[in-house]
Amino acid sequence: MAAPCYLGWDFSTQQLKVIAIDEQLRVIYEDNVHFDKDLPEFKTQGGVYIHSDRLTVTSPVLMWVKALDVILEKMKSSGFDFSQVRAMSGAGQQHGSVYWKKGSIQILKNASPELPLHQSLKGCFSVRDSPIWMDSSTASQCRALEKALGGAQHLARVTGSRAYERFTGNQIAKIYSQNPEVYKQTERISLVSSFAASLFLGTYAPIDYSDGSGMNLLQIWEKAWSKPCLDACAPGLEERLGCPVPSHSVLGPISPYYSQRYGFSPDCKIVAFTGDNPASLAGMRLQEGDIAISLGTSDTLFLWIQEPTPALEGHILCNPVDSQTYMALLCFKNGSLMRERIRDECASGSWDEFSKALSSTDAGNSGNLGFYFDVMEITPEAVGVHRFNRDNQKVPRFPKEVEIRALIEGQFMAKRIHAEKLGYKVLPKTRILATGGASHNKKILQVLSDVFNAPVFTIDTANSACLGSAYRAIHGLVAERNVPLADVVKLAPEPRLAVTPTPGAEELYRPLLKRYAELEQKVIYNPASSCLVK
Known part of the structure; x- marks a missing residue:
């Protein structure tokens, strides 16, 4: 009988990575899909499109979905035993946003296991190319948000940061002001992390507190959306974002799609996905x-x-x-x-x-x-x-x-x-x-x-976001009992002492x-x- 294991995913800018660890925290499998090389049909450079204004930077959403199809097929053909995966979590490049078209939740819930996911979801996104963290085209939206909140320092006090062009709230504001029709057709806005979790959950996954803190929208003290920030960005934004959740939350079991297509256990749990920097904090x-x-x-x-x-x-x-x-x-x-x-x-x-x-x-x-x-x-x-x-x-x-x-x-x-x-x-x-x-x-x-x-x-951090996601998958199963992550990762290799202060x-x-x-x-x-x- 194969031993239980845990998956950590990292939806980063240039590639999708996966790591599997066993209960002793040993890496038993790792793989990646490099967007430019393995999915040349999307014609990205470094996983992105840099637009002619040199300020707008996006990535095609379907590329991320197809990368997941490709990596799961690679795991399947290498004989990976999906039935032993007890839980998974993941990381996404911070600040990027995904726009789900009205009616997409039904398609996500009822995806046919006969088809790769990217084929089922190809009509689900109201914005085909997602704005990502490299984008710096929202200077006017940033100024407007700071003004609405009574200045940069006050915005930082509420949301943890002054207005940054890459932050999600300002990107949403730009889409709303330039394409109000597209915004109107959007029923849910995900971060890259919660979008990736949604693919596994088979329904819209909530945004977690940690990645949600990189949007200029979350009150970091109350851990709830800031109404003045939402109102300054776009109307009807709260229902499009859903309620944020603690980062260690178990969101539910894996979608039946994965049990039927790849043999995952129906009991495999999805722990909230977070941003790549927060996941690295866990990995380190x-x-x-x-x-x-x-x-x-x-x-x-x-x-x-x-x-x-x-x-x-x-x-x-x-x-x-x-x-x-x-x-x-x-x-x-x-x-x-x-x-x-x-x-x-x-x-x-x-x-x-x-x-x-x-x-x-x-x-x-x-x-x-x-x-x-x-x-x-x-x-x-x-x-x-x-x-x-x-x-x-x-x-x-x-x-x-x-x-x-x-x-x-x-x-x-x-x-x-x-x-x-x-x-x-x-x-x-x-x-x-x-x-x-x-x-x-x-x-x-x-x-x-x-x-x-x-x-x-x-410390060696070659895969810290991916590894951190796998650690967080284990932690999510016990976090409700107030078990700290440090107790869960005791068996991981210790950092090496280099020097002490004179x-x-x-x-x-x-x-x-x-x-x-x-x-x-x-x-x-x-x-x-x-x-x-x-």
């Missing part, structure tokens, strides 16, 4: 006080926060694994490309030389501080390279080794300052989980550990962090005084 197994830092092209912070203070930068979302708490996302555009430029200029293009230079300077860099923004930064809004000596005077250049330390210390001090602005607190039990290219460099991680005064661990680091960096925050105010982008020192 963050706990209270933890912080995950992805050091990539852009640097992204994931924070677990008890009492958030929403700001004009970053995003506060409901926590997908504990609906009483929150998570925050902060993105810094000047990440690895900035580090690589300074490495090339100051360390002959060698990471070894870069690390030696970092070790040759003292923590605190003798009071020298720098801001390094080759491209317009979003956290904070600033551009250019700005160097300050210990007396806070602007200087045109630093010696090479001072430049290297100023860059790394500055990048990590900014991360701590902006995390704390959102309500994050470093706790005695805090762990920093580092991933991405720079997480392989121990000298860089030492600075990170010292600035935050917390140990740094490294004794005395907190005392050294506390005054520097204060100075850095004050100097940051001086470099924030002001078009009127834009004489940048390079």
Whole structure:
């Protein structure tokens, strides 16, 4: 008799991925469908269509449905035993939206197991090409929403974020204003995550609190739609969205379509799907006080926060694994490309030389501080390279080794300052989980550990959203009994301890962090005084 297993799905921008794990949390199956390569008939590039205005970015909804057909057929032909799947959950790229035409629920409920799903659903979508997170065509809708809510800060206080062009509410507002007829024909609007869950459920799946927090529509404190936000976007929006639910909710059993076509057990449970970033938080197994830092092209912070203070930068979302708490996302555009430029200029293009230079300077860099923004930064809004000596005077250049330390210390001090602005607190039990290219460099991680005064661990996150979805499938079955996710994933491999803070680091960096925050105010982008020192 085969052992029970759990599925995690990830409907991401470029591909659909699936992972199966057993009760020991071991990965027993994984597969993917790459949209451009495996479904060339949709003619996407990177899974998307970039429209002629260069601002509008969409993906064809039927491509996502067909990808599911293809991957399930691949699993079937490889002999995968669907009857052993006890539960599944999934993730979707955040902010994207799907528009179901009136009458579609009947087609979804009664899909014939003789046909692949994309054939049954081909007439179900009032908007064929879904707006996705890469879209930035809704500037006027964002301004209107902030105005209706009494300003950007008030909107952030209500929904966790100021108005962003990719956020779903603003995309819905654009569709309503440009195509009121299309909006009128729409009976349900799903996020990519709840759309994917609907395919498995055979009826409209609700939006979960966590992914729902990325719409500029959900009151993150009351966990209910904000009437002023809904009214500012489109009429009759509440009935088109349905009621949001906790992210650990069991939505119901799998649709009979899958039992009849693939042999799933009729008892297989569908746990609410969520966004890819929230699912990654589950996959990285963050706990209270933890912080995950992805050091990539852009640097992204994931924070677990008890009492958030929403700001004009970053995003506060409901926590997908504990609906009483929150998570925050902060993105810094000047990440690895900035580090690589300074490495090339100051360390002959060698990471070894870069690390030696970092070790040759003292923590605190003798009071020298720098801001390094080759491209317009979003956290904070600033551009250019700005160097300050210990007396806070602007200087045109630093010696090479001072430049290297100023860059790394500055990048990590900014991360701590902006995390704390959102309500994050470093706790005695805090762990920093580092991933991405720079997480392989121990000298860089030492600075990170010292600035935050917390140990740094490294983790492998190749499939964190997919794995997080599989973990959440198991968690959903026991969450009603208040079992925390941490108890469910005890058997998963532990992160590897990389470095611990140098004794005395907190005392050294506390005054520097204060100075850095004050100097940051001086470099924030002001078009009127834009004489940048390079």
